[in-house]
Amino acid sequence: MTTTATTSTGLQLADITLTYPDGTSRLTALDQVNLSVPAGTITAVVGPSGSGKSSLLAVAATLITPDTGCLTIAGTDTRGLSRHELTTLRRTTIGIVFQQPNLLPSLTAAEQLQVMAHLDGRNPKTARTRALDLLDAVGLADQADRRPHQLSGGQRQRINIARALMNDPAILLVDEPTSALDHDRGAAILDLITTLTHQKATATVLVTHDRSLLTTVDAVTEVHDGRLTTAART
Ligand code: ADP
Secondary structure, eight states: OOOOOOOSSSEEEEEEEEEETTTTTTEEEEEEEEEOOTTTTEEEEETTTTSHHHHHHHHHHHOOOOOOEEEEEEEOOOTTOOOHHHHHHHHHHEEOOSSSOOOOSSSSSSHHHHHHHHHHHHHHHHHHHHHHHHHHHHHGGTTTTTOOOSSSSHHHOOOOOOOOTTOSEEEEEEEEEETSSSSHOOOHHHHHHHHHHHHTEEEEEEEEEEEGGGTTSSSSEEEEETEEEOOOOO
């Protein structure tokens, strides 16, 4: 008997098309996009401004429902899920690293992470231990009690990444994490995201316009006018 291999983990976009209203017609932001990101791997998405990168992340994050196509997240086909079910899926399965860390000024580094567990109703003691473990994983074990204004831009971005991992997501979506950093700090952040992807077995999608940093990622995909092509590495 032959068995068909199925990917029950990771992230799959199949034939995704997304349009936005544009005057009397519609603008196609994603055009029959196919992308598969296995667990434990990182795919970088590169492309010029306006090519569809943010739209792709928003669809993968279940924040926008595509016109057609199928989004599968950690084995769950998201078609037909209610708004409430999507919110729960997002909270338990997806970690998002936005471009700007948006940390709360009055909270320490550890507390920024603990808030995530609090929102999810988890045990505060376990949350503290997990927060400290994750700060250690991003190289900030000795900064746990510092507040954002006492930290550098690179350190704040590390907290942003650790926070996205707090609820142990299967999927990690990262939007231009190096845009506010110089080249060396940006390269260190990219290395860190790749290492964490492999360690924590997340399926990671990273959007960036900076190809020079993409030496460690597992795959590079280019987006042009809403269409994906496999890109050669620089
Ligand atoms: P990128 O992230 O690569 O800059 P986007 O995904 O933001 O690209 O945009 C892709 C295309 O969709 C662009 O032509 C953009 O103008 C358009 N677009 C993005 N968001 C909206 C929106 N909310 N309404 C209408 N058009 C949009």
